[in-house]
Amino acid sequence: MSRLNQDAIIALILLLVCSILFWSTFSIRTADYGTLAPSTWPRVVIFLLWLLSAIYLFQSIQKGSDPSVKAAVARQPGLFGWLAHWKNPIICFVLFFGFLLSLPILGSLIGGVAFVFLLMSFLGGFAPRDMAIHMVLALTTIGTVWAIFTFWLGVLLPPGIILSPIF
Numbered sequence: 001m002s003r004l005n006q007d008a009i010i011a012l013i014l015l016l017v018c019s020i021l022f023w024s025t026f027s028i029r030t031a032d033y034g035t036l037a038p039s040t041w042p043r044v045v046i047f048l049l050w051l052l053s054a055i056y057l058f059q060s061i062q063k064g065s066d067p068s069v070k071a072a073v074a075r076q077p078g079l080f081g082w083l084a085h086w087k088n089p090i091i092c093f094v095l096f097f098g099f100l101l102s103l104p105i106l107g108s109l110i111g112g113v114a115f116v117f118l119l120m121s122f123l124g125g126f127a128p129r130d131m132a133i134h135m136v137l138a139l140t141t142i143g144t145v146w147a148i149f150t151f152w153l154g155v156l157l158p159p160g161i162i163l164s165p166i167f
Contacts, residue, residue: 007056010060105162108158116134
């Protein structure tokens, strides 16, 4: 039991959730039209998540427990220590909820670019060169995904107030 660490427990939970989700795909109704069953893509995605979770479990068991995690949390007791330890995930969630709240106004394209840019800048630094790289990556990735969903797949994404006259 000394090799079972927090990562291994999370990996086991992920494997359990993926297994339940895969099992629930058998209750998806089969349509009378088309050649591909509606449960095919969910099963593919869930299987890939299950495979990645199994790799995560294997690596975490090989690594073993990490006593420095408990020591890092024990350094600063109390609420402020907890907030200092979990500062990055908390800010990432706050930025994500800001993105969700801005969707009706900015839309998925502008809001997505802003979210990715702010997240990368927060995590990667605010140096001018880094911010230029973050902007190029945000524009390229979000713009490509938006174009694929909008033009190729025909998915209606929220345009927001700014782009609604154009799209």
